[in-house]
Amino acid sequence: MSNVFTEREADLVLTRGGLQLQFWHNPAQPGKEDQPRLYALKIENHSTETLSDIRIRYMITEVASPNYQARFCSATGDVLSDQVVIDSKDELAPGAHQYFTGKYWRRISNDGLTGPSSEVITYGFNVSFKRNCQEVKHCLSSCPTGYFFIVSKLNEYVADVRGSNTDACTPLISYPKNGSAGTDNQMWMFEPGPEGYLLIKSKLNGNVIDITGASTAPGAALISFPKNGGDGTDNQLWTLEPDGNGYFFISSKLNGNVMDIFSNSKEPGTALISYPRKSTGTSNQLWQLVPVGQG
Numbered sequence: 001m002s003n004v005f006t007e008r009e010a011d012l013v014l015t016r017g018g019l020q021l022q023f024w025h026n027p028a029q030p031g032k033e034d035q036p037r038l039y040a041l042k043i044e045n046h047s048t049e050t051l052s053d054i055r056i057r058y059m060i061t062e063v064a065s066p067n068y069q070a071r072f073c074s075a076t077g078d079v080l081s082d083q084v085v086i087d088s089k090d091e092l093a094p095g096a097h098q099y100f101t102g103k104y105w106r107r108i109s110n111d112g113l114t115g116p117s118s119e120v121i122t123y124g125f126n127v128s129f130k131r132n133c134q135e136v137k138h139c140l141s142s143c144p145t146g147y148f149f150i151v152s153k154l155n156e157y158v159a160d161v162r163g164s165n166t167d168a169c170t171p172l173i174s175y176p177k178n179g180s181a182g183t184d185n186q187m188w189m190f191e192p193g194p195e196g197y198l199l200i201k202s203k204l205n206g207n208v209i210d211i212t213g214a215s216t217a218p219g220a221a222l223i224s225f226p227k228n229g230g231d232g233t234d235n236q237l238w239t240l241e242p243d244g245n246g247y248f249f250i251s252s253k254l255n256g257n258v259m260d261i262f263s264n265s266k267e268p269g270t271a272l273i274s275y276p277r278k279s280t281g282t283s284n285q286l287w288q289l290v291p292v293g294q295g
Contacts, residue, residue: 010042012123014196016138018047018131019092023123025060025104036103041086044097047131054088054129059242060104061122072104083244092129122289124242139251140196141240146291147187147203149177153247153286155266159209159259161185161224162269166205169212172222172272174261187292197237197253199227209259211235211274216255219262222272240289247286249277260285 010022022042041058045051072084086100123142128135150159152174160175164185177186187203200209202224210225214235228236237253250259252274260275261284278285 012142014125014140014142015046016127016140016195017129017136018045018049019051019054019127019129019138020044020046021056021125021127021140023058038101039104040099040101042097042099043088043092045092045094048094049131050094051092051129051131053135054086054092055127056086056088057083057126059083059124059244061124061242061246061248072102122240122242122248124240124248126241138196139239139241141198141242143190143192143198144289145190147189148289148291149182149186150188150200150250151288151290152261152284153288154261154264154283157261157266157268158182158186159188159272159287161202161204161207164204165224166207168207168223168225170207170224172209172224173268174265174270174272175268182292193237194231197239199232199236200238200250201227208232208236209238211252211254211257214254215274216257218257218275220257220274222259222274243282243286247288249282249285250287251277258285259287 008024010024012021012023014021020043022044024040026038041056043054043056084102088098090098092098122144125140126137127140128137130136152158155174157174158177160173162171162173164183175186184203188209189201189203191199191201193199202208205224207224208227210223212221212223214233225236234254235252239251239253241249241251243249252258254274256277257274258277260273262271262273264281264284275285
């Protein structure tokens with residue numbers, strides 16, 4: 001692997017199900033934003049059992065704009081895809097590792113490949129492998145830093161703690177941003193949780209996004225609630241799943257359901273719920289992360 005990576009710590013380390021992913025990317029140099037950039041991925045078996053049939057799909061997303069998405073390239077710089085799929089046919093014994101390297105370009109639009117890079121980047125990984133002949137699947141994502149507006153693709157409304165109420169169990173709603181700057185009940189921070197999951201914490205009072213009563217039923221309300229214990233519970237843990245166009249599904253560890261605007265409604269004050277991910281008509285389930293101060 002190139003010294004540009006081995007001489008420093010990984011930009012991202014995620015572990016789930018005994019498989020650790022380490023990811024490095026080489027930011028563009030000033031004046032060379034239109035040049036391909038190097039990336040490297042290391043996978044290592046941290047379990048006590050052999051892993052096989054490892055398949056990894058990953059994307060790099062600049063969260064400030066849905067038009068900014070990494071596009072991966074061949075060694076000659078030819079554009080290939082908005083994502084990379086790695087199929088490792090080799091078995092990975094306990095303690096063993098593999099490296100994968102390549103190049104990517106930053107895309108401004110479907111027709112452009114230049115421009116300065118955002119400081120706010122997330123990495124999304126869909127991982128599957130076999131352990132003891134059983135298939136294991138995980139979705140992992142990096143943890144963006146700072147406060148964000150969580151903006152719906154449906155109508156550009158934001159995730160909001162209703163009425164700026166600081167009480168536990170206050171419902172979350174879809175609502176227009178309050179003024180040009182927004183308010184604390186509309187600003188959210190992502191905190192690393194166990195196994196690569198994320199807690200989504202309100203600036204208003206530090207409460208987190210919670211599926212009420214840990215209900216697995218479709219349509220269960222999302223509320224603001226204090227974090228349960230040191231790491232939070234499954235109904236408070238989430239992962240960001242890129243759609244490939246700069247938006248994310250926000251998926252629950254509890255049952256894989258996603259953050260959803262009830263009934264696809266564009267009305268201010270519509271409830272946010274947990275609902276199974278749809279294959280079509282997903283605008284009410286797709287979200288953009290806009291850093292506070294840039295939205």
